[in-house]
């Protein structure tokens with residue numbers, strides 16, 4: 016039987032597929048794990064991989080099994096579609112880490128919920144860290160949020176890829192509510208002004224921080240513009 020492979024990733028062999036899960040902040044329940052394990056056994060998935068984005072990839076699926084795997088994963092599945100928020104990763108934060116200044120897991124979940132259904136010119140990766148040790152890789156994500164003992168710092172335009180880039184600090188000492196507003200406005204600005212397939216790193220290099228400051232950041236009352244790098 017050959018079903019739809021829509022939403023799955025074609026593998027190197029050009030024949031089999033991978034399906035990726037949705038796991039905001041990398042949190043799973045025992046039920047989630049049991050479901051993934053059951054599906055892995057049932058469809059004889061050759062490899063289950065935890066990705067750098069804190070998700071599971073079920074790798075090596077036969078084409079005819081893809082649609083059934085998506086259906087059985089249900090809300091745990093994240094079909095590949097138009098460019099969107101690929102993942103929101105988070106460190107342990109105040110939930111579990113003795114160094115944590117802020118609740119990175121709670122904020123990551125809120126960000127994922129807010130942006131999960133939106134599309135963008137290119138994929139968006141978000142990293143949230145509970146302190147300046149930055150275990151959530153905030154500085155190399157399109158949108159990075161880092162906790163301090165004064166609130167949250169927001170980075171924009173980071174990238175860990177072939178042409179790596181540290182994101183620019185666009186705001187500091189924000190509350191969680193201000194981060195949500197700032198993130199929404201940054202991504203909306205990016206949506207309106209970026210070229211198709213232009214990642215945030217290349218976008219900010221093209222337009223320059225001065226443009227972002229004058230057209231957006233100076234309009235946000237909670238941003239002290241003299242602190243903007």
Ligand code: SF4
Pocket residue numbers: 106107108109112113114115116119144145146147148149150151
């Ligand atoms: S970034 Fe800070 S709070 Fe988060 S896991 Fe690392 S040390 Fe802990």
